[in-house]
Amino acid sequence: MDSARRVYIGGCHCGRVEFKVTADLVNDRNGICNCTSCTMKGFIHHHVKKADFFLTKGYDDLKLYKFGTLSAEHYFCSYCGVESFYRSRSDPDEWDVNVRCLRDAERPDQLVDIYGLVYWLNDGDNWDASQAIRDNRNKEAKQTGVPYRPAKLWRLITPTDVVPRDLDVTVEFRKSWDDSP
Numbered sequence: 001m002d003s004a005r006r007v008y009i010g011g012c013h014c015g016r017v018e019f020k021v022t023a024d025l026v027n028d029r030n031g032i033c034n035c036t037s038c039t040m041k042g043f044i045h046h047h048v049k050k051a052d053f054f055l056t057k058g059y060d061d062l063k064l065y066k067f068g069t070l071s072a073e074h075y076f077c078s079y080c081g082v083e084s085f086y087r088s089r090s091d092p093d094e095w096d097v098n099v100r101c102l103r104d105a106e107r108p109d110q111l112v113d114i115y116g117l118v119y120w121l122n123d124g125d126n127w128d129a130s131q132a133i134r135d136n137r138n139k140e141a142k143q144t145g146v147p148y149r150p151a152k153l154w155r156l157i158t159p160t161d162v163v164p165r166d167l168d169v170t171v172e173f174r175k176s177w178d179d180s181p
Contacts, residue, residue: 005022005024008022008097008107012076013077013081017055017077018054019084022052023102025046026117029120031044033045033048034123041083047095061078072086073087084097099112100112115117119154
């Protein structure tokens with residue numbers, strides 16, 4: 001498997017919080033979790049080693065949120081509210097970055113194409129049971145030397161799969177606005 005490690009720039013919506021991260025979004029695990037926190041935020045997970053994450057600005061603009069076991073450290077921008085990274089309960093020695101908040105460092109005007117990636121599904125609603133299964137799979141992979149891969153990887157449906165490619169969103173929005181009672 002060829003490495004597709006690249007440098008990405010990540011951050012919040014208002015730009016006060018920014019970081020650089022080196023990651024392989026093509027070959028390494030990207031995850032979608034079904035817990036209420038991740039679902040409500042639309043967080044798409046990608047774990048990176050501490051050495052591959054560097055906060056470039058906004059340290060003083062971050063706020064910390066903890067819930068449940070108080071193990072995970074969720075950091076969000078105190079101005080715009082976006083959580084672009086956090087320290088997870090499952091992998092506290094890594095940073096979990098939100099793929100939705102990443103731009104390629106070589107093309108900083110473009111967000112990462114989240115529709116071109118594949119995803120593992122994480123059962124955050126049943127965290128303890130799913131972690132026990134994950135730990136057993138990791139233990140087996142270490143013993144056999146064969147890394148675990150799920151039988152099925154998932155893709156997000158692109159808007160172009162359900163919306164005509166030639167749709168002018170601005171025009172349609174204005175039509176719906178003008179047609180409202």
